[in-house]
Amino acid sequence: MTQAVSNPNPAPDSSNAERPTFILVDGHSLAFRSYFAFAKGRDGGLRTTTGIPTSVCFGFLKALLEVMATQQPEAMAIAFDLGLPTFRHEADDTYKADRPGTPEDFIPDMKNLHELLAGLNVEVVTAPGYEADDVLGTLALKASAAGFRVKILTGDRDLFQLIDLQQEIGVLYLSKTFIQGGGTGPTDFGVEQVKEKLGVLPSQVVDFKALCGDKSDNIPGVKGIGEKTAVQLLESYNDLDNIYASIDRIKGATKKKLEEGKESAYHSRHLAQIVVDVPLEINLEECKLKGFDRTVLEPILEKLEFKSFLGKVNQLQQRFGGAAEELGDKEDKEDNYQLPTTNYQPDDDLWFFTAADTEANQKQSLSPIQPQIIDTAAKLTQLVEHLQTFTDSATPVAWDTETTDLEPRDAQLVGIGCCWGDEATDMAYIPIGHAAGANLDRATVLEALRPILESDRYPKALQNTKFDRLVLRFQGINLAGVIFDSMLASYVL
Template sequence: MVDTKKLVLIDGNSIAYRAFFALPLLNNDKGIHTNAVYGFTMMLMKILEDEKPTHILVAFDAGKTTFRHQTFSEYKGGRQKTPPELSEQFPFIRELLDAYKISRYELENYEADDIIGTLSLRAEKEGYDVKVISGDKDLTQLTSPHTTVGITRKGITDIEIYTPEHVREKYGLTPEQIIDMKGLMGDPSDNIPGVPGVGEKTAIKLLKEFSTVEELLQSLSQVSGKLKEKLEEFKDQAMMSKKLATIERQAPIEVDFNDISYEGYSREKIIQLFKELGFSSLLDRLGETAAETEQVELEELEFIISEEITDGIFSNINYFYVEMLDDNYHHADIIGFSLVNETGRYFLPTEQALASKAFKTWAEDPQRTKIVYDAKRSEVSLRRFGIHLTGVKFDILIASYLLNPTENFEDLASIAKTYGLTNIQSDEAFYGKGAKRKVPETSDLAGHLVRKGQIMFDLKEKLEDELKTNEQYELFKELEMPLSLILADMESTGIKVERDRLQAMGRELSERLVQIEERICELAGEKFNINSPKQLGVILFEKMQLPAIKKTKTGYSTSADVLEKLAPHHEIIEHILLYRQLGKLQSTYIEGLLKVIDSKTDKVHTRFQQTLTATGRLSSIDPNLQNIPIRLEEGRKIRQAFVPSEPGWVIFAADYSQIELRVLAHISEDEKLIQAFQEDMDIHTKTAMEVFHVDKEDVTSNMRRHAKAVNFGIVYGISDYGLSQSLGISRKEAGQFIERYLDSYPGVRTYMDDIIHLAKQKGYVTTLMNRRRYLPDITARNFNLRSFAERTAMNTPIQGSAADIIKKAMIDMDEALKDKGLQSRLLLQVHDELIFEAPEEEVETLKSLVPLVMENALELKVPLKVDYAYGPTWFDAK
């Protein structure tokens, strides 16, 4: 369940101009003017902090000429030329937006206003709350029950909020009449002439009486004196001025709302840009210093561009780099390879390499050692050309990830920088970004890729030594390295999805949503936009008089947590919550999955992110198959569309039972927990017995529910507040419940105290397989930072060990399937579950083999337990 979607639309030119003229001219140490960028950044920070948009776009004017010039050639004719001190800052503003991962858009022949007008109207129809930010009051004509317009006032971050009510209070007009007002009074800033002698007061007075310019001009007999003469003389000009002032709301804009969703900025890029611009105070807000890193000239490297590829270049150990520009390597073009070894440095052009027998022979020879960057990506990309990469002994990316698990390295250059190696450009600096991203000439590309090969050569020994010093080399070599190639197999294999079944589900959901919408409106007593928090707030809290739990700056909160608390008060709430859930299923999962089904194979090929999470958990993207909601029956049914790829096969799923609680029992060595698992007791019933001091037969379902919440809460470091919110009890009750739990399981209390003490001593915690997570805030003075670090110290060994166990199980299963000569294939890993497809005749073998292998992945003081199921679809394997 999520809050309603919120779209923020920013008038880029207007805000940049406002910032430039509101602030004194500022320069960085290179002499570049930065006041407009600085002001724009301040505004952006405020918008993101205050509005918390789910979607955001900045619109820019595309050029000086627009369709309005066909109506009036002198439109905006009186404007002075943009000061060069401002012009030079626009590229930095665009760079700023890219660093913030905020979409920007401009359209030939249209203004930013028209882009905003078109998108705001479209967004309203699709159930978004819209916030427009500009310095131009013309945009107040867009205000509606679903769209508010913020107009900058003094300075740069002081904003006046316009709603239809505020427009009425300020001018006595409707938002639509703002256009008529401009038609009458004109606008000198845009060189819109209006009617000479008619100012704002006169225009407002006339419109209160006659409503529109058209009605006024048809009723001139009711106007007297010079005003009548002026209106008669300039009636055509008034109509033209109204046309010029009207924002186009049907512009041919090619923007998909999915493409402008906002998920946070690139901290590294923001810091880099702020340093370049000299924004010391903003760096302080990010917790960084303004000290510039030393710029080092790139040293010359000698290399050979191998137009003819022979076996002679593949001598000894080879540092091998595969380059693609697109992150999604399942379809990205390979643009080149580099090879570095003790005899030389080589650039291998893509076409020549892929056509070379010597290249294929070397790549597929397991005896020829390769050191790579991102083994999985390299293997999957080459498989598309019929080449299976083997003999990979070391992966620079995986090694760096294990040593720095909380760093999100952008590319090889960012890893190199961590180890003081600077003889390489970042990919962003080399290829450019956004629309400017391109592949340079072969000689330059060759040089960049060879530098990558050389950096790998220079890094390998450092990384290997550090892994051994940290006692993590076994984790690297025995777990993560073999896993990367298993994940490559899984990604390349993919999982079949029945498109027709998904489409049918989509139609059923659409019908269901219509029915629920009708029922909600029936209970409300009127039709309204359920997706509008404002309208929903009025219905629930004013018309139906339900208790208003939380208010925001823009009105009543109708967030999911608020609605859940209101559920007992009226049946309309459960329908609204269901409506939101089903809407999310429809847009994100059904429509999202349909977009990524391979048209040739009818499969989806998710990418498993092996080097992302600090706990070691795998995540899945393009599409994310780990987050399909299964609490709702409609969500579970989506799994019906996932089927075996061959006739006579089934989907076989095996799931670890309560693996994290079993790991907790092992790590804490708590006698009661260990006993419960050894005796195969229901752990939630056992906890309820301990905490409530009752016999097994006296444990009620509510007691078990409370016990389950605290069991899993402990694993995730839950606080008394978190537990109170989860169970709907007071914070005091939740605190007492946690205390009773810890009294019942003293080993868990001791573990929690000891692990925090150990983390403060070492600065990190480890999993059972020695995966590390560093905790720099564990001794912070700030209470919130320190508390979060302490909770992380408690739960990382548990979650991380569970992640390591299932990774080990994947490796063992791969080996077991091969040893037995089975056709069964591992397709997916979803949290604590492994999904296979298998011939029906192998199911009996899997029933015994899979639990045996998974339950013995790692020896604990308590038994691991695996449940399995199988059927014709993923849904049936439950």
């Protein structure tokens, strides 16, 4: 199997300035981000009036159209995982074993998404025995060799290893709020952006994971080697092979860890490396945008109650490479897409308020709440002791997580909040991952809270428990004792 190799110092190639654009989409990454973009809203996601879940379909299509508007692609392909074992699972039966199960309402939404993409006449590509990343890597090289400028739309950092400026392969990295409309769109990632985000070059991403592992994929790495040490080693020795060739120059505990973890390092590299020669039975001509049959698409949009898209079918036709029809004033020409149903109320923290709105509101009134900020070990101990007194199911403690992402598997934990009474001070917030101000060590906080969070003895109330449960599970916490979910309760009001 051929593996991706990036040139960290490519020479500029002015002859490629007019290359047409080929958009490759990481299907499951965009689908999950679409789902979780709306799952934390007050109603837990988008649905039709008949109850069909549509968060995935709406977010996915909206994101595609916004990217297409800026990139103006001539061709597009969307890669999905098949949900079957791959060569990586055969090499390691624990690979991705710790990922939580798929939410129940995600499954029918995905089925409808595939129907929607078929209606749009967009090429969907899968490969038995391989992951979507491998399909994307293979298509990226094929498209580049065929004269395309390639952009990979994803929220997955694994795909950074495919970035190659000389071959004009880049990544459009999804922002946390892009799908909801609160962001500035995907960030165009090249060599410099990867270096800034991870501390390594695209050509070093695989060896970076080989050294420090990847918890989300259950890639072990070298025990005891963290991200900072991995970056330092790669800065000094460039790649994994040279690190081990120079092992005698490395001193102390790091040398011992590397020696003991050599087998794990190379095993991890095998798991992290994207394959770029997957045997795909596809002609790139099939991926060129060529429009769709509106008699096929319109019934799908009607079933999903996507009224704003139905009002812009002519624009969709042009965007997806078809010929526009003369419709006069029949079609709305504004390039905005409204939420498909009126029963969805988005989270106020995520929607509608501009910076100016927020500033004006803050000047009008101060918040009546006065949370205790838990920023020392002593305060944490005192809080835990206090929370241990709440064992009555009539007075559950309310909990919430603050994260950097709306997709739990990509989210970093920023803080944890809890509330135990109706007084302004009956609440606490524990900062863990803020960019400014004091933070407590994440591992210390989680271990201190674990006896409470994982015990049925301490009753809990949450808003959208499903999301917080997944976030905590990825942090090694198995949430228990939830007796009330305000979002679920809203369904029966």
